Amino acid sequence: MSSDYYPDSDEIEIKKKSSGKIEKGVKRLILIAGFILIAQLIWVFGISPFIPFSDVEVRGFAPLNRAEILQIAGLDETSSFISTNARVIQERLSSHILVESAVVMKRFPDRLSLYLNPRKASAVAITSFDSAQIPLFIDREGVFFKTGHLDSGEIINLPVISGIEEPKLGARLPLELMSFMENINRMASSSPELLSAISEIKIEKKTWDGYELVLYPVHSSIRVRIENNLTEDILRYTLLMLNVFNNDPDKPREIDFRSGIGSYLKPTLNGGVREQSL
DSSP states (O other), X not given: OOOOOOOOHHHHHHHHHHHHHHHHHXXXXXXXXXXXXXXXXIIIIIXXXXXXXXXXXXXXXXXXXXXXXXXXXXXXXXXXXXXXXXXXXXXXXXXXXXXXXXXXXXXXXXXXXXXXXXXXXXXXXXXXXXXXXXXXXXXXXXXXXXXXXXXXXXXXXXXXXXXXXXXXXXXXXXXXXXXXXXXXXXXXXXXXXHHTTEEEEEEEEOSSSOEEEEEEESSOSOEEEEESOOOHHHHHHHHHHHHTTTTOTTOOSEEEOTTSSOXXXXXXXXXXXXXXXX
């Protein structure tokens, strides 16, 4: 006798019904998952970008607080990912006199970050306001960005820049003086003791084109005239040159270093002057 088993029609029918129920259950789960996925996509891409930001991160500085920064940026409680143009916001923030640079980052779907870098004083000029003399601070880009006093933590021993005609808040030094300001800013960090040895740097316009600088040392009555290329090496060398005249009763009023070699005018016995090199 054969031991093979052949299910009858009732068993086959039961298996078919069971298999059909499982298939329907799987289809139902897939359909529900699809609806959930579609709903999430609609929320993320169709709704969230239009609702107000859930998080606005602001990294500013004194004296600009969070509320002032948001006002400058033109942001309010209704601002959203879709309605906010990051480039425009960045331009608004960067245009503020106290801001050197700004970065605006949108994070999909409802986050915004604002990062502001303040202008820092590299030098100071003196200007008149209401019959009073007040300091006007200049940053490394040559921008006159602040009057009055510096905030705590900022550089205090700044070189005084003179020779500027009517310095005004918001104005900028001529383009030819940008490298000069960059060098000043660099020396303020690398060799502040050198800058502190100079009480004033006067900017003088040449007859035809360009500028030259006149340095007034703290511990000497001799001024030093150089080209518009003040560097740490040049400043160090000019200070060494001044030591030559420490005990000289006939010391000159000015040393000319524009040619790269120090020279000065020395009186002669007949009442004239002659040029002398160091």
